[in-house]
Amino acid sequence: MTMKTLRVALLTSTLLAGAAQAADVTLTIESWRNDDLTIWQDKIIPAFEAANPGIKVVFAPSAPAEYNAVLNSKLDAGSAGDLITCRPFDASLELFTKGKLADLTDLPGMANFSSVAKSGWSTDDGKQTFCVPMASVIHGFIYNKDAFKALGIEVPTTEAEFFAALDKIKADGTYIPMAMGTNDQWEAATMGYNNIGPNYWKGEEGRLALIAGTQKLTDPQWVAPFAQLAKWKDYLGDGFEAQTYPDSQNLFTLGRAAIYPAGSWEISGFRTQAGFEMGAFPPPVAAAGDTCYISDHTDIGIGLNAASANAEAGKTFLNWVASPEFAKLYANALPGFFPLSNEPVALEDPLAQEFMSWRTKCQSSIRSTYQILSRGTPNLENETWNASAAVIKGTETPEAAAARLQEGLASWYEPQK
Structure with missing residues (x-):
């Protein structure tokens, strides 16, 4: 070459x-x-x-x-x-x-x-x-199937059944009825208010009406979830006020609590830590036959x-x-x-699969505070954390919390003025 x-x-x-x-x-x-x-x-x-x-x-x-x-x-x-x-x-x-x-x-x-x-x-x-x-991510409640079986509790579908189950767990005394604390505040809003809330404000209908200014946070459908949260206080166990998010996770996965107000992101972690079978149910509706709504x-x-x-x-x-x-x-x-x-x-x-199956029978919505409504000061998302925790602790009434949030939103958001 x-x-x-x-x-x-x-x-x-x-x-x-x-x-x-x-x-x-x-x-x-x-x-x-x-x-x-x-x-x-x-x-x-x-x-x-x-x-x-x-x-x-x-x-x-x-x-x-x-x-x-x-x-x-x-x-x-x-x-x-x-x-x-x-x-x-x-x-x-x-x-x-x-x-x-x-x-x-x-x-x-x-x-x-x-x-x-x-x-x-x-x-x-x-x-x-x-x-x-x-x-x-989808919100609802994860529960200890062993606890429910031992106490003869059926999975609740209505609010009356939900609180009857909590009463039964509390009366038995083996388990804390529900694992959630208020120390970190965000869980009270995310796994509390925005978990159960869509059933009251009818998901997207209410959320979009709030953005449009045709509904207010002081309307009954927006105060009602706070009223339910106020009832949770009796079922969260001693010292819940100082209980952190990791504390709540541990209480549930160690088998000490029967129900965990949840985000679906917990599934992988709970799978590796919990030694019992778990189930899940969507936020219970007011009455049998009502349309259910989920935070998806x-x-x-x-x-x-x-x-x-x-x-x-x-x-x-x-x-x-x-x-x-x-x-x-x-x-x-x-x-x-x-x-x-x-x-x-x-x-x-x-x-x-249980969480995702709710999409076929419930209407999907997203967290009420995330789109548009938290761009100003005071920030509605962060204020809802504080209000939800205060209502659960009993330091603020549902009506006062709603009025405070509405006043803050109206101070900067034109459609709510």
Whole structure:
């Protein structure tokens, strides 16, 4: 081989290698879910790459508490990944309005989601969507099946049955009726007020009316959940005022409490810690035959960095995230985080399946304070934490708590003035 032929051969092989590398696009995902790293690496990414040769994916999470600040810095510096894991509502909406997230309204996969599913990642008027919904968390009550069996308690479906069950557990004395404390405040609102509340304000009907200003927090349907919370005090055990969120988790998983007001995210942790069989029931309705409503709260989505150099490959990935294949993979890898797509998904974990089955018989809504109503000061979400805890402790009446929240909201939110 002459030197000239060798040079041509080397040049040709270099060009061919360059072409092969050019065909491979690498997408980087920004996320706060660092606890999901192995699930993405071992299950989700291999499934996508097998179906999409030429596109590689790297999952590169940050610490949850630092995610917003780290992500904003990277976006401003132009060093952020192609795909951005989206928290619901205002944080992601702000990124979209600043031009940091691409408009995904016309992404074909978006047809797989309802307006409620997309609400966490849509503009206030619902006309533009900027993240593909990945999962929601559902609220209800997890219970100790052994305790219920020992005490002869049927799963309650109405409020009367719920309180009768609590009375029976309390009278027996073997178990604390319900594991929840008020020390950290947020549980009182999240697993209390916004858990049982949708049955009173009729889910989306009431939530949207509050945003529109046609209902007020002092209306009966918004005061009623506080009235129920005030009755919980007698069933939470001694010292509940100083009881932290981890304390409540431990009381339940150690078998010392019979019922746990819950978010479905507890399922995986409880599975590893509880030595008894668990069941779940949705928030009981006022009377048999009433329509039931559940808090099926949009929790996590994924969008496209508007500055990504790999936008087409990114959209290919996002359309896959919108598919039934992804929904099944994600929901079974993370029991308690439920698909938001319209396509039904069978879950392997029976407790997770029980939570998700409520969607077929109850109306889904999201937490009342999360969209639009916590943008001002005082912040309605944080104020609801405080009010819910105060009502349970008995330091504030349901009516006074509702009046305080309404006054705070009306002080800055024009439709409520």
